[in-house]
Amino acid sequence: xxxAGIGAGLxxxxxxxxxxxxxxxxxxxxARQPEVAxxxxxxxxxxxxLIEGVALFAVVVALIAK
Amino acid sequence: MISIKxxxxxxxxxxxGFSVNTYAEAQNDTTAVAHEASHDGHEAxxxxxxxxxxxxxxxxxxxxxDSHDFHIFDWDGxxxxxxxxxxxxxxxxxxxxxxEKFHHDNTGHHVVEADGQKFVRHNEVIYYADKFExxxxxxxxxxxxxxxxxxxxxxxxxxxxxxxxxxxFLLFSAVARSYKKNRxxxxxxxxxxxxxxxxxxxxxxxxxxxxxxxxxxxxxLLTIFFxxxxxxxxxxxxxxxxxxxxxxxxxxxFVLAFxxxxxxxxxxxKDYWKHIFMPPVPKLLYPIMIPVEIIGTLTKPFALMIxxxxxxxxxxxxxxxxxxxxxxxxxxxxxxxxGAFVLFMSVLELxxxxxxAYVFTLLSALFIGQAVEEHDHHDHH
Numbered sequence: 178x179x180x181a182g183i184g185a186g187l188x189x190x191x192x193x194x195x196x197x198x199x200x201x202x203x204x205x206x207x208a209r210q211p212e213v214a215x216x217x218x219x220x221x222x223x224x225x226x227l228i229e230g231v232a233l234f235a236v237v238v239a240l241i242a243k
Numbered sequence: 244m245i246s247i248k249x250x251x252x253x254x255x256x257x258x259x260g261f262s263v264n265t266y267a268e269a270q271n272d273t274t275a276v277a278h279e280a281s282h283d284g285h286e287a288x289x290x291x292x293x294x295x296x297x298x299x300x301x302x303x304x305x306x307x308x309d310s311h312d313f314h315i316f317d318w319d320g321x322x323x324x325x326x327x328x329x330x331x332x333x334x335x336x337x338x339x340x341x342x343e344k345f346h347h348d349n350t351g352h353h354v355v356e357a358d359g360q361k362f363v364r365h366n367e368v369i370y371y372a373d374k375f376e377x378x379x380x381x382x383x384x385x386x387x388x389x390x391x392x393x394x395x396x397x398x399x400x401x402x403x404x405x406x407x408x409x410x411x412f413l414l415f416s417a418v419a420r421s422y423k424k425n426r427x428x429x430x431x432x433x434x435x436x437x438x439x440x441x442x443x444x445x446x447x448x449x450x451x452x453x454x455x456x457x458x459x460x461x462x463x464l465l466t467i468f469f470x471x472x473x474x475x476x477x478x479x480x481x482x483x484x485x486x487x488x489x490x491x492x493x494x495x496x497f498v499l500a501f502x503x504x505x506x507x508x509x510x511x512x513k514d515y516w517k518h519i520f521m522p523p524v525p526k527l528l529y530p531i532m533i534p535v536e537i538i539g540t541l542t543k544p545f546a547l548m549i550x551x552x553x554x555x556x557x558x559x560x561x562x563x564x565x566x567x568x569x570x571x572x573x574x575x576x577x578x579x580x581x582g583a584f585v586l587f588m589s590v591l592e593l594x595x596x597x598x599x600a601y602v603f604t605l606l607s608a609l610f611i612g613q614a615v616e617e618h619d620h621h622d623h624h
Binding site for chain 2: 219222223226227229230233234236
């Protein structure tokens with residue numbers, strides 16, 4: 178039961194780092210070229226949603242294994 | 244504007260049905276008081292009567308899961324519900340009765356007799372009464388198919404599915420009619436929905452499927468976009484006809500992903516099948532590559548299924564846990580903090596509702612685009 182929580186926490190660490198990196202590079206790119214900021218923002222949100230999907234795989238496994 | 248009358252009569256019918264049901268429920272409860280012992284976590288809401296221990300995981304499971312009646316609130320320790328019909332296909336034919344006959348029993352003790360057969364309900368799963376008695380505690384799962392009749396009941400989630408399908412149909416047929424009548428710029432509901440439809444066409448369908456072939460798939464993409472979005476939003480509204488967690492049910496998302504898989508497979512071009520069964524690698528690697536490619540076509544809809552299910556369910560669990568904090572700490576002082584957190588999470592969930600619909604539709608369009616694309620082959624293919 179505790180290990181399921183630890184597993185979910187580890188998955189969230191990975192997702193946090195990944196989405197943080199995406200956000201960071203999106204900020205850099207938007208600062209370089211403000212006129213394409215909208216496209217970059219759309220792409221950033223899509224990538225974040227996909228990475229969050231992967232993190233939630235792990236949460237689902239943790240829920241099943243509880 | 245849209246014609247309000249069908250919607251109004253629908254809502255009125257719902258309210259009348261609800262009031263009739265709760266009146267009947269109250270009549271029954273005064274004569275059947277002995278069933279208090281079999282309550283599970285619903286006490287969190289009312290609890291005027293006895294003070295039972297608050298069990299947060301029971302509360303959360305009952306909100307996220309499916310159930311045969313639509314539990315609205317607890318009055319004086321008795322649950323008040325909108326009782327939905329139970330429709331079972333047994334060995335002897337179809338059996339239909341109201342879920343009110345179970346008297347809110349979820350532990351398998353109360354036996355319902357209908358059409359000469361006896362049924363019990365354990366953890367929202369209906370079993371034959373005689374076969375249930377012979378089951379040991381581990382066998383009492385929903386997967387024990389010999390002991391169960393086929394359950395086609397209108398449960399809480401089916402009710403919500405039918406309702407949202409009806410709302411979607413009314414909404415869009417009204418918009419379509421207004422386009423026939425009004426040749427000028429659309430106003431009202433059509434003006435609200437048109438940018439969304441154009442968004443799905445210009446930003447999801449055309450970039451992924453291509454100018455030539457996108458029109459065939461537009462109805463499907465529009466349907467899943469709006470259907471998932473509406474069901475996500477319905478799950479966030481906390482009161483009676485709306486509060487079910489439909490998109491957070493893995494069976495529902497499985498069906499959506501399966502339909503996407505069927506659409507992509509049925510529209511596969513020759514290049515698509517060539518890439519799967521004759522990938523551009525040395526022929527000795529075929530025994531490895533072909534199973535990998537086939538599994539690759541399956542994992543993509545699988546990921547769609549899990550992504551939608553997990554996002555929505557996780558959101559609901561978070562909001563319910565934050566509200567349960569108030570009951571766990573048993574003090575009113577935590578209510579403003581908990582309320583602020585719940586407000587923040589609810590706004591985030593609104594974003595997630597729209598975003599998950601968008602991502603599901605985008606990935607479906609992407610997979611369809613991969614299946615239909617035909618590119619010129621160079622020599623090395």
